[in-house]
Amino acid sequence: MTDRTLWAPWRLDYVKTPDKGDGCFLCRYRDDDPSQDASNLVIERGHQTLTLLNRFPYNNGHLLIAPREHVGDLEEVSVEALGECVAQLQRWTRRLRETMSPDGFNIGLNLGQAAGAGLPGHLHWHIVPRWNGDTNFMPVLGDVNLIPQSLESLYGLLTSETSAG
Numbered sequence: 203m204t205d206r207t208l209w210a211p212w213r214l215d216y217v218k219t220p221d222k223g224d225g226c227f228l229c230r231y232r233d234d235d236p237s238q239d240a241s242n243l244v245i246e247r248g249h250q251t252l253t254l255l256n257r258f259p260y261n262n263g264h265l266l267i268a269p270r271e272h273v274g275d276l277e278e279v280s281v282e283a284l285g286e287c288v289a290q291l292q293r294w295t296r297r298l299r300e301t302m303s304p305d306g307f308n309i310g311l312n313l314g315q316a317a318g319a320g321l322p323g324h325l326h327w328h329i330v331p332r333w334n335g336d337t338n339f340m341p342v343l344g345d346v347n348l349i350p351q352s353l354e355s356l357y358g359l360l361t362s363e364t365s366a367g
Contacts, residue, residue, distance in 0.1 A: 228268045228324045250283040251290050261330050262351050263302050268326035304331035
């Protein structure tokens with residue numbers, strides 16, 4: 203019989219933490235000193251936005267883009283912040299295409315808990331790179347996603363000065 207163990211070491215911190223953090227992690231990261239950006243997986247701070255790696259990604263390269271302001275509904279976002287969010291969606295889609303060569307993207311947001319928002323009080327967009335054939339039997343049979351790259355490696359790839367666009 204073959205070994206059927208799936209390793210996901212990045213999930214251990216999440217599983218072992220009884221308190222997943224009071225309040226909003228996006229606001230905590232926004233308010234943290236920028237010297238903490240690598241440990242918080244923040245890859246860019248805009249004037250109105252924050253862009254970071256999803257700590258528990260659906261797929262390799264999964265990013266979150268959020269307005270700095272703690273708002274939960276689309277109509278609450280200022281026109282300026284909304285404009286910068288869209289500009290960041292364009293910028294990071296281009297950057298992911300250049301560095302990871304995906305075949306496509308899922309880009310969207312979940313408005314409200316009923317729609318699947320895990321953080322319903324702070325609006326954020328998801329950018330999920332997709333590759334032809336990346337949907338396999340793992341999500342169907344085991345409710346498991348296979349992520350082929352560590353978050354640290356991805357952070358380094360997307361924030362490297364030599365390939366920045």
